[in-house]
Amino acid sequence: MASNSNYYLQQASYMLLKAIYAETEELKEALNEGKVDLSEYSAKIGTLSSFRTQIEFMIKKP
Known part of the structure; x- marks a missing residue:
């Protein structure tokens, strides 16, 4: 299950x-x-970067 969520997060x-x-x-x-x-x-670049950083923290590392 984690691999599916990792895929979508990536x-x-x-x-x-x-x-x-x-x-x-x-x-x-x-x-x-x-x-x-x-x-x-x-502002757009900062917002997008912030979203990406949050997603990167959610990705489970092996």
């Missing part, structure tokens, strides 16, 4: 990692465009 962690990467790319584009207010991008 998949969720991977999806969050992909979302963090996508937000980072948007942040890079915003920087290149000279945008000044980057708080929205930073």
Whole structure:
């Protein structure tokens, strides 16, 4: 049973990692465009990172 939950937690962690990467790319584009207010991008990245960290702690290590 733990292996099933680990699998889904690992998949969720991977999806969050992909979302963090996508937000980072948007942040890079915003920087290149000279945008000044980057708080929205930073908040999204911080929230996604926090979720991923919580999930990583839930994954049972062998």
